Each structure stands twice: as C-alpha cells, then as structure tokens.
Amino acid sequence: MGIRGELFTTQVTLDNRSYFFNVKENRAGDVFLQIVESKKGEGADFDRHQIAIFAEDMQRVLKGLDDSLKFIEKDRKERAKAKAAKKAAKEAKFGKGSGEKIVIKRGKKNFLEEERQPDGIKRTGKVIHIASKRDADKPADDGAN
Incomplete structure (x- = not known):
C-alpha cells in the first residue's frame, strides 16, 4: 500500500x-x-x-x-x-453553388441615381449588386413607405 x-x-x-x-x-x-x-x-x-x-x-x-x-x-x-x-x-x-459572391466591375460611367433594370440587377456605380434568389420574389423597393 x-x-x-x-x-x-x-x-x-x-x-x-x-x-x-x-x-x-x-x-x-x-x-x-x-x-x-x-x-x-x-x-x-x-x-x-x-x-x-x-x-x-x-x-x-x-x-x-x-x-x-x-x-x-x-x-x-x-x-x-x-x-x-x-x-x-x-x-x-437554392441550388448547389460555390458559395462565393460574384462582383462585376463596370466602366467609369458615373451614376448619379440608382438604376434598376427589369432583370433584377441593382446598379449603383462601379459595382453591380446582383439581387439574391431570396429577393427575387419580393417587389422592388422604391424607397416610398
């Protein structure tokens, strides 16, 4: 012991x-x-x-x-x-994707106001923001409440 x-x-x-x-x-x-x-x-x-x-x-x-x-x-x-x-x-x-964000750069055209095309793409300047699949079903928000 x-x-x-x-x-x-x-x-x-x-x-x-x-x-x-x-x-x-x-x-x-x-x-x-x-x-x-x-x-x-x-x-x-x-x-x-x-x-x-x-x-x-x-x-x-x-x-x-x-x-x-x-x-x-x-x-x-x-x-x-x-x-x-x-x-x-x-x-x-949502489909099997890579999970990475895609950023598309545009030319040097100057945008004073936000443009929204019928294709769902929001153009705010040099970078194009692509609306997600989740936002595709929602109507476009024009800022008026």
Whole structure:
C-alpha cells in the first residue's frame, strides 16, 4: 500500500489538464476510486477537483456514466443527420453553388441615381449588386413607405 492508502493509480494527460484515477483504501478498509482533475491555474498554482466513489456504489455510477455516453453518441448522430438534411434542403432550394459572391466591375460611367433594370440587377456605380434568389420574389423597393 502507498503512503496515502493508494493501491493503484493511473494518469490521463490532455492539453490543458490531467486526470488521475486512484484506487485507495481508507483506514476502515473501505476501497474507493478517487478521480482528480488537475489544471494549471494562475501562476504556478494548479486547480484541483476530486470526487470519491466507494466500491459498493461503483456499478451504479458506471451505469450512469454508460447511459450518459450512449446519450452523447445518439445525440451526436442525430445532430449530424439533421445538419445533412438541412444542407440538402438548402441545396434543393437554392441550388448547389460555390458559395462565393460574384462582383462585376463596370466602366467609369458615373451614376448619379440608382438604376434598376427589369432583370433584377441593382446598379449603383462601379459595382453591380446582383439581387439574391431570396429577393427575387419580393417587389422592388422604391424607397416610398
């Protein structure tokens, strides 16, 4: 037995924190799992948080952990499926495009007033602004309310 009743210990190190899984025995002979999270705090200090799970409660805790992991995996799959369906619906509505804006530059002709042609193109100066497919169904706004 170790100095502080440690029977077994293992460490999992991530980018900014470490987890220690310590199997310990207290003075009464009870075996428990101590989980310690350690992360670097301000300066040279470390923030440490720990929980202890006794052997008689371990199966219920592991079942709760397993249920949580199953939920996370199911939720991840549902979100990926919903994201794919949303993308497919968007492509069906607007067509599959490159997603880039197209800017067409015109000559040096000076426009004092905004011109709107029947083709849906708003001409305001050197750059031609092309109306989106979403705006195509709306009537042209002439500024009068």
